[in-house]
Amino acid sequence: MSQALPPTPPTQVIFYATCLVDLYFPDAGLAGIQLLERQGIQVIFPQNQTCCGQPAYSSGFNDQAREVVLAQLEALAGDCPIVLPSGSCAAMMKHHYPELFAGTPQAQAIQALADRVWELSDFLLRVCQIQLQDQGQPIKVAMHTSCSARREMGLAETGPQLLDQLSQVERVEQARASECCGFGGRFSLRHADISAAMVADKAQALKAAGAERFVTTDCGCMMNIAGYTEKQGLGLPGQHLLSFLWERLNAEGQAPEEVGGRS
Amino acid sequence: MNQARAAILQRLRQGRPADFAVPESDFTVVRQRNWSLEERIERFQQKIESVQGQVHRVAEDHWIPVLIRLLAEHQINNLLLSENKAPAQALREQWHEDLPSLLSYQQPLEAWKETLFNQVDAALTSCRGGIAETGSLILWPDADEPRLMSLVPPVHFVLLQAKQIYATFDEVLREQAWVEQGLPTNALLISGPSKTADIEQTLAYGVHGPKALIVLLLE
Amino acid sequence: MSLQTIPLHSFDAGAQAALNNPQVRRNFRQAMDGLMSKRAAAFADWELEPLRELGAAIRLRALARLPELLEQLEANLQKQGVQVHWAQTGEEACQIIRDICQARGAKSVIKGKSMVSEEMELNHFLEAAGIEALESDLGEYIVQLAEETPSHIIMPAIHKNTDEISQLLHEKTGTEPSHDVDYLTASARQQLREKFMTADVGISGVNFAVAETGTLCLVENEGNGRLTTSVPACHIAVTGIEKVIEKLEDVTPLLALLTRSATGQHITTYFNMVSAPRQADEKDGPEAVHLVLVDSGRSAIYQDEALLDTLRCIRCGACMNHCPVYTRIGGHAYGTTYPGPIGKILMPHLLGLEATQDLPSASTLCGACAEVCPVKIPIPRLLQRLRKEAVDGDSLRPSRVRGHGVKRHWRERLIWSVWRQIHARPRAYRWAGNLLTRLRGLMPKQLGGWTRVRTLPKPAARTLHQLMQTRDAQTKTAQEPRA
Structure with a gap:
């Protein structure tokens, strides 16, 4: 595939x-x-x-x-x-x-x-066969692979393999990792209650795995899960995988260029 | 309802998409089994035991004493069996009064339905072989061993020749030439005792059919 | 017209009720988790992909020759003494079955599990004609006692726990309350045995109908299917026209896929192959066997090369077991005979899109269903197609599903038309992006159901377009040779 x-x-x-x-x-x-x-x-x-x-x-x-x-x-x-x-x-x-x-x-x-x-x-x-040298502090991270990345693109292993190159990152695996987070675009608005039930389970699984942060390659999932963890005060921020990787390659907390996004 | 028949067939014929692409049916995945006889026996036993079937491997000339022992263990008072098949005849010849009484399915079901449903403790049947992959027994009920023998009594004993254990159902169909010789009224694969998981996914045996399926594997 | 024209309730109301019922949610979560791991274990030592490819090929090969195979099946069955009937609608099928019963003076019918008979609401129809119809599959029996409908196509009573079932059996049959599943099962066995002995007619479904040999195959664990097809003097099998397969050899792979996908079993206890009524020298089995072939919307699905993939289904239920939406809301929420992903792509054809308009949108298109489907039905693609049909959203490919356009609403069209105006024009898009960054402080704090449980993300201070414009300009300046 x-x-x-x-x-x-x-x-x-x-x-x-x-x-x-x-x-x-x-x-x-x-x-x-x-x-x-x-x-x-x-x-x-x-x-x-x-x-x-x-x-x-x-x-x-x-x-x-x-x-x-x-x-x-x-x-x-x-x-x-x-x-x-x-x-x-x-x-x-x-x-x-x-x-x-x-x-x-x-x-x-x-x-x-x-x-x-x-x-x-x-x-x-x-x-590119990228080689990543981790410059960051130890951290526990969970990867949430989106359903499209996993099933349509066949990339279930990609994010985990990249994270596993980082020596200071402990990757934890959440229960039912392959289950959808409940975003689904308009589904999250049209069927809001079902979506809410799904994201609650996903966030709790990530939290229960001991993750301090979750990363993903899909911003829809990120808005969904991180929006939930923020509102519920779960202390489990989300980040795009690419942002996370770049952050790990550079000195802690020092973003290389201007950063927008969540504030 | 010939009108309905014509209308349905016409809709299907007229509506059938023109470029109906059908991929090749490659059966390799269900056919590559090169198991020795011993492997087939072991696999058969392991599979049928995994669903609560019991298997007793016995020498071909020693099954009757084993059956007698099992009848006693299961506190069986009567045994329904064939009239004409060779093993059943052998058993009848060796039988004596102290053992459970032997019954035969002599009349049509309607004539003794109450008795069959309420008073028969066990049945013994032959089979046409076994299937290693799924732990199944192949039965073709007939006038001598009717269908309900393997279904209504609470305990079902089956005689299975070890050398008649095939690898797969696919192999059975070919080796026994089912299509060529035509199927009987009713053909069966039986893989374990009757069971259900309809109450909270908890397995329970003997819901409508036998609670125990006991295979005498003749070697 | 089919009897069943409207679902029992709206999807939203059903979903809401289920989400608010912690017992139902626990029952489903637990059951689905178990089924998923059993399925995975059952396929562990198989090359699953080639097996699924084969399953899909067999079903497609059968569908490609559907009318011819139905005729072959009929001819072979008739030759063997089975009477074959055709019904265009569920109601016609009910009438055929009622007429067979009445011609025999039948007063009571015992039923093996059949989703087609659920689809056409046969039990109600027979009861209205004064014929008692009793379900004998334990799950169906429980559901019938509770006056409910199945919540799963394989495990009809999966929404109930032992407590609830014990209570129900106590109320309806006088069985002593107990948590002992063996005891409850034995009690049901006893009551149903009486019925089997006295029933005039047995009605069953069909899992595969083999055209080559004229054989009706039934897959079951309990033995009630075998009793249904063996004890009463008359057996009526009822099936959708799509269940036919070409050859007997097609059975092995389909059976391997069906039982493993459904419940993680390598095979069911019984695989029952019926080819003829009782012969002159035989001592049991029904003296009359009938097959009722039901169309009920299936030939309409067949007219479309994409939609006909729906007809590949072998009714294993794996799609619902793996569906994150089904797991949260259970089968009753859908209000339709077939729930879950297969229900979402099948019911709009059987009932029309008016009655099922909320089903296609009730999916995240996560694809878990298609990933496990043993015959590789592209369920998300078919959901996508039904969404398009619901809004008549494609002028190049006209809609054809009954009730299409039901969601075509001016407000919705206006939204997408504005969306297109912005996104098909790069300058308009950049302008809108710039505007969004400037208004980022003014974003609403509430957005419907989203903000009930989540915060709303804030637009960035500068879009990537803006950042890259600046960056590219700087690079360009840096690269220009100094004068």
Whole structure:
């Protein structure tokens, strides 16, 4: 199921932020970009990128989604890999774009775009073969792999393997790790009570595992779980995996560049 | 309801998607079993015991004394068995008065339903073989050993020839040429005593069928 | 028209009731955890992927030749003395069964477990015609005594614990209250044995109908299915038209998948293959065997190459066992015969989208169901399709599910239309992003159900677009040769 590696590591990639990283968690985006640059890869950030189209698509509004996807097709023109700090948006581009455009004049171009897509942590681990030297203090961390990363992208092992490179990080495993956190986009609003029951269980499992922090590659899950732990005062903050990795490579608490996001 | 038949078939024929892609059926995964006879026996025993079936490995010429001992252990007063099959005849010949009485399924069910349901303690049947992978017995009930013999009495004894333990059901179908010779009225795989987990997932045995399934494995 | 046109209650009301019932939630969580680990253990020594591929291939091969196989099945069964009936709707099927019963002067029917008979509400129909219909599967029996419906397709009474069942049996049958499951089971056995001996007709479902040999296969543990198909003078099997398979050899892999996926068993106690009524020299078995083939919306599903994947289902229930939503709310919340993921993709076809409009959205699309489905039904993709049908959201691919467009609402369309205006235009998007960063202090503190249990994230001070614009400009300046 894992994506075939390119014959030679590319020298250039396009960074696709995804709207949640762009608007709410740009530090995760910057961290990803700097991790790539640290590997000697030139990162291109097309200013014309917006959103992958998933919100409309998963609500059944294919027409609206298609128009937005076509704008991404234009913004992401080229032939270098496209990397995303999100399993969910990567799966949208990789697996759902071709379905959405099957039988349309753009089908071929869309397939070519989909073939270039990589989830960034997978790209760092397998394509860049990144080596991480931990500079941080000891900490217990749990990885929450999103359902899209796990099942659509086949990346259940990716986050844990990256974390396990960090010598001072003890990775703890929560019960029912593969169970959904209950985000599901509009599901969390439309079926709020079911979603609440799911996120409560997820947060408690993470807490019970002894984690001081949880990390994930998907901002939807992060908003959901961290929003819950914050409101309930569980003392279990969440962080994007990329932000966490970058933080561990640099002196404690010293963010390398301007950081936005939660305040 | 010929109208319904025609309408359904027509809808299916007319509506069938034109490019119906059917992937190849690769049966390798259910066929690669190279178990020796001893491996098949062990696996059969392990599987059927895991669901509360009992297995007694006995020499082919020594099963009757073992059965007699088991009947006593289970406090069985009567045993329903075939009239005509060779092992049953052998047993009848060696029987004596102090042992549980022997019954036969001579009349149609309707003539003795009450007795069968309420008064028969155990039945003994033959079988057409076993299946190692699932710990199953293969039964083709017939006029001599009707269906309910293996279902209604609380204890079911089965005679199984060790060399008739196949690896898989798939192998049974081919080796015994089921399709070619045609299926009987009723064919059965029996894998353990009757059970249920419908009350809070707690296993209970003998819910509608036998509470005990005892295999005499003849070697 | 089918009898069952509306679910028992709205999905939201059902879900709410379940979430507020800690006993129900504990019962389901515990049961689903157990079932998941049993399934995993049962497949531990199998190459699961090739087996699932094979299961999917067998089901697709059968569906590809569905009309031909149904005819072959019918011809073989008729040759062997089984009478075959066809019903376009559940109600037609009920009538056929009632007529068979009445022609025999039957007053009582004993039933083996059959979800199709639940789907067409056969018991109520027969009772209205003065025919007693008693369920004999222990779980179904419990549910019938409680005047409820099954909450799971394999374990109908899984929503109840021993206490509740003991109390129920005490009230309805006089059984002494007890926590001893063996005792409760033995008591039910005794009561049902009487019924088996006197029932005029036995009604069962079918797990696989083998066209090649004209054989009806039933999978069960209790033996009630065998009693149902052996003791009464007449056996009526009822099944959806999609249950047919081509060859007898197709049984081994499907059976291996079915029992392991359902309950983690390597096989059930009984695998019962019925091919004919009692023969002249035989001493038991029914003298008449009937098969009722029910369409009830299935041929409509068949018209669409994507939707017909729904018909691959072998009713193992693994999708519900692994569903995080089902685990939280249980089967009754859905208000439909088939709950859980399979219910969400099947019931809209059987009942129409008007009556089932809340089902497609009640999923996070987490994919746990598709991951375990033994015949690889792409459940999330089908949910996605039904969401699209519910809003008529794709002008390139017209909707075709009954009741499509039921969620098509001007307000919803307006929202997505504005969303598209912003996200299909990069400048508009950047402008909106900038605006959001400026208004970050003014964000609402409440957002419906989200903020009941969570805080709302705050937009960043600067978007990544802005940060990267600055950064790229700096890099560019730095790289320019000094004059």
